[in-house]
Amino acid sequence: MSAIRVVVADDMEVVRAGFAALLDTQPDLAVAGTAADGAEAVRRCAELDPDVVLMDVRMPVMDGIEAARRITAAGGPARVLMLTTFDLDEHVYDALVAGASGFLLKDVTAERLFDAVRVVAAGEALLAPGITRRLIGEFARLRPRPAAPALAALTPRETDVLRLVAEGLSNPEIAARLVIGEETVKTHVSRVLRKLGLRDRVQAVVTAYESGLVVPRTGAG
Structure with a gap:
């Protein structure tokens, strides 16, 4: 290797x-x-x-x-x-x-x-999940929101997965929350990235906040 x-x-x-x-x-x-x-x-x-x-x-x-x-x-x-x-x-x-x-x-x-x-x-x-949420949540809240990406291309389940990714949950945690297999979660994440033209989970988190799918918290969280 x-x-x-x-x-x-x-x-x-x-x-x-x-x-x-x-x-x-x-x-x-x-x-x-x-x-x-x-x-x-x-x-x-x-x-x-x-x-x-x-x-x-x-x-x-x-x-x-x-x-x-x-x-x-x-x-x-x-x-x-x-x-x-x-x-x-x-x-x-x-x-x-x-x-x-x-x-x-x-x-x-x-x-x-x-x-x-x-x-x-x-x-x-x-990115540590806690840092991710504070960092992206804070600056997404302070800045003008750009045009929302085509979230309509996502299925309801893919939208649920994107929301949980943005909340900082790992694949096993998402699987437990949605009562589905971890491999199924990975498949959904891959489809979300492909449909939205994103490289990785970091960009998925940014997109979820900037599109308004996830609303930044106003206090510490």
Whole structure:
């Protein structure tokens, strides 16, 4: 099995080198290249075709959000994992809307970093449910709502599944709530993503809030 190829993008050399050195300690992870700004990250992804990009939010020349948008729009295999200092950073919400598959705090432990890269490379989203709801709920509530996507394309059961995904439930929890099999839940989630043109569960959560299917809570929740 080939190693997961990673590009590390951060404008601080010590951070960039530190993450790269950590990742290279794992036999199933390989640092394909590094970048000091967003524009370089976009170029490196086009050249190297990595599986995962560790992307700092704030960088010169081009920030991590615009870089994430361009990388995901290019349609390649690279999945973007944002690096940030604050878990409720407005820029993280923007990055998720731009197509990032999740985010990590910069003070992440080494093991958490390794697991995160593996999870995202496997096509999963990386967000703790509680953080997801607070983050997306807060900014969806504060911002003008864009035009709703074609939720009418979903069946009633698919709509139920999307709502529960947005509430932060895992596949086993959704299966228990709806009294259906876990494989059936996976099938429904796949169909929801395909019908709405979404890459992963993170984008599904954003869509559920922005379409009004799930209403953000006004208090802590």
